[in-house]
Amino acid sequence: MHVTGYELFSVPPRWLFLKLTTSDGTVGWGEPALEGRTRTVRAAVSELVEDFLLGNDPMEIERHWQRCYRGGHYRGGPILSSAIAGIDQALWDIKGQQLGVPVYQLLGGRARDRIPLYQWVGGDQPGEVAADAERAVDDGYSVVKLTMTARSHTRNSEEVVEIARDRVAAVDDAVGDEADIAVDCRGRISKGRLPRLASVLEPYGVRFLEEPVLPDQNESLERLSPTVGAPMATGQRMYTRWDFKRVLGNDAVAIVQPDITHAGGISEVKKIAAMAEAYDVDVMPKCPVGPISLAACLQIDFSTPNAVLQEQSIGVHELEGNEHLRYLEDPTVFEYDDGNLEPPTEPGLGIDVDESYVREQSEKEIRWQTPLWHHEDGSVAEW
Structure with missing residues (x-):
C-alpha cells in the first residue's frame, strides 16, 4: 500500500x-x-x-x-x-x-472515559458576554472562556484592566455559580500591567489566564508567575516541542495549549503532552477550527492522562457560516452530555467526512483574513 x-x-x-x-x-x-x-x-x-x-x-x-x-x-x-x-x-x-x-488505541489506549468541553463566549459589551455565557450554560457547558476585551486598547493602561474586570464580573453574576470562567488575554495587555489584572480578577476565581503575555515574551512568564494568582496557560502560537520546552523547564505555566492544527499534528502534540506530564503541567488542546481537528484532538484527550479540558468551536457565533457539524456524515459523534464528550468508537479519527458537501462548499470564494485593528492614534493593535 x-x-x-x-x-x-x-x-x-x-x-x-x-x-x-x-x-x-x-x-x-x-x-x-x-x-x-x-x-x-x-x-x-x-x-x-x-x-x-x-x-x-x-x-x-x-x-x-x-x-x-x-x-x-x-x-x-x-x-x-x-x-x-x-x-x-x-x-x-x-x-x-x-x-x-480509533487512533487513541494506537497511542496507548484510553486514559479516561470522558473529556469536558469548554465554550468560548463573546460580545462587545459585558451584558452581551453574560448573555452568551448563560446560553452556553443552558447548553450544558460548565466552563466558559471570554476574551479580556472586545477590541484592543492601549496595552499598558488601567482602562484595559477595568474593561476586563467589568466583562468578567458580568459573566460571574450571570453564571458564576454554575460555571468556571477562563480569560483569554490574547496579548492585549502588557506584561507590566498583568499583575494588576490578576489582582483585580482574583475575587472571581478565574479558572485560567490564557496567553497572559505575547508568545515572544514567554521568557517573562517565570518572573510573572508568582504575581499571578490564576493558573497561566499558553501555547496556541507555539508550534513544536522545542518551543514548549522553554516554558516547561522553569515552572512558568500550569497549562499548555498546543493547537493540533498548528503544532505538528497528533504525533507532535502527543510528545508535547508527555513532556508536560513530566513537569506536572496540564494539557488543554486548542481547537478554534474545524471538525477534523476536533476529532484529532479527541485522540489526544482520550490517550493522555494530563489532558483536562477540550476547546471546541461548535456554535461559536464569532464565525459567520460556522456549520461545524454539516461537514460530517454523522454529526452525533460530537454530541456531548452535561458538557462532556465520550470517546469515538469508529476507526481512525472516528468521523466520516461528507465529501460531497466539502466539494460543494469549496466552490465558494474563501478569503478570510485576521482582522487588522488599530489604536486611536493609528498604530497597529493586537487582535
Whole structure:
C-alpha cells in the first residue's frame, strides 16, 4: 500500500481540509489550516506531499513526520508546522482505518472515559458576554472562556484592566455559580500591567489566564508567575516541542495549549503532552477550527492522562457560516452530555467526512483574513 494522491479544499468559514488517498482506496482526512494564510499553507502541503509522501507507505507516520520536518534546512514556524499537522492527522486516520481501531488505541489506549468541553463566549459589551455565557450554560457547558476585551486598547493602561474586570464580573453574576470562567488575554495587555489584572480578577476565581503575555515574551512568564494568582496557560502560537520546552523547564505555566492544527499534528502534540506530564503541567488542546481537528484532538484527550479540558468551536457565533457539524456524515459523534464528550468508537479519527458537501462548499470564494485593528492614534493593535 502506498499514497497515490491528495486533494485540498478551502471551505467556510476559514478552514482547509486535506484528503489523502492510498493504493487500496483508503482515504484519510486532515486539517492543515492556518487561519488567514490558507493559500500559503496549501502550497506548503502540496510541496511536502509531493516531495515526501506520494508513492510511500502511509503507515510509517514517524518517518514521514521526520522527513517533512527535517527534510529542509529550515524548520518550524506556523506555516510548516500547520502543513505537517494536517498531513499527520490524515496519516493517523489512514492507519486507524487499516487496523480497525480509533487512533487513541494506537497511542496507548484510553486514559479516561470522558473529556469536558469548554465554550468560548463573546460580545462587545459585558451584558452581551453574560448573555452568551448563560446560553452556553443552558447548553450544558460548565466552563466558559471570554476574551479580556472586545477590541484592543492601549496595552499598558488601567482602562484595559477595568474593561476586563467589568466583562468578567458580568459573566460571574450571570453564571458564576454554575460555571468556571477562563480569560483569554490574547496579548492585549502588557506584561507590566498583568499583575494588576490578576489582582483585580482574583475575587472571581478565574479558572485560567490564557496567553497572559505575547508568545515572544514567554521568557517573562517565570518572573510573572508568582504575581499571578490564576493558573497561566499558553501555547496556541507555539508550534513544536522545542518551543514548549522553554516554558516547561522553569515552572512558568500550569497549562499548555498546543493547537493540533498548528503544532505538528497528533504525533507532535502527543510528545508535547508527555513532556508536560513530566513537569506536572496540564494539557488543554486548542481547537478554534474545524471538525477534523476536533476529532484529532479527541485522540489526544482520550490517550493522555494530563489532558483536562477540550476547546471546541461548535456554535461559536464569532464565525459567520460556522456549520461545524454539516461537514460530517454523522454529526452525533460530537454530541456531548452535561458538557462532556465520550470517546469515538469508529476507526481512525472516528468521523466520516461528507465529501460531497466539502466539494460543494469549496466552490465558494474563501478569503478570510485576521482582522487588522488599530489604536486611536493609528498604530497597529493586537487582535
